Amino acid sequence: xxxxxxxxxxxVLREQLIRxxxxxxxxxxxxxxxxxxxxxxxxxxxxxxxxMLFWAIFLIVHYLYVRAVNIDQxxxxxxxxxxxxxxxxxxxxxxxxxxxxxxxxxxxxxxxxGNASQEQNGKQG
Numbered sequence: 853x854x855x856x857x858x859x860x861x862x863x864v865l866r867e868q869l870i871r872x873x874x875x876x877x878x879x880x881x882x883x884x885x886x887x888x889x890x891x892x893x894x895x896x897x898x899x900x901x902x903x904m905l906f907w908a909i910f911l912i913v914h915y916l917y918v919r920a921v922n923i924d925q926x927x928x929x930x931x932x933x934x935x936x937x938x939x940x941x942x943x944x945x946x947x948x949x950x951x952x953x954x955x956x957x958x959x960x961x962x963x964x965x966g967n968a969s970q971e972q973n974g975k976q977g
Contacts (some may be wrong), residue, residue, distance in 0.1 A: 866921055869914065869917060869918060869921075870918050870921070870922055873914060873915065873918045876911060876914055877911065877915075880907060880908070880911050883904070883907070884904055887900040887903075887904055
């Protein structure tokens with residue numbers, strides 16, 4: 853029962869992270885704009901660049917996490933279509949298949965040389 857509670861808590865957290873990403877982006881944009889205005893207008897003795905940089909790193913991690921866990925069937929279908937359409941030259945796959953089949957034939961011929969000589973003797977006789 854504790855597993856289902858843990859899974860439920862993880863699902864709730866994941867849904868919250870997905871839902872709050874646009875709010876996180878908007879808050880960062882507003883605060884970054886205000887920080888830029890403050891830096892330009894007032895003679896502040898310290899830079900606001902470092903706090904904004906750290907926040908940007910957390911924002912990027914948040915974005916990447918949401919992109920990683922927010923995969924649905926529509927995305928899979930779209931991605932599959934894109935990959936299929938972009939794969940215009942499939943001749944290398946045919947070449948690999950042909951070389952593999954040739955290697956298979958060579959391997960079977962080397963493994964069973966007595967069978968080949970019997971077949972040749974049967975043809976001669």
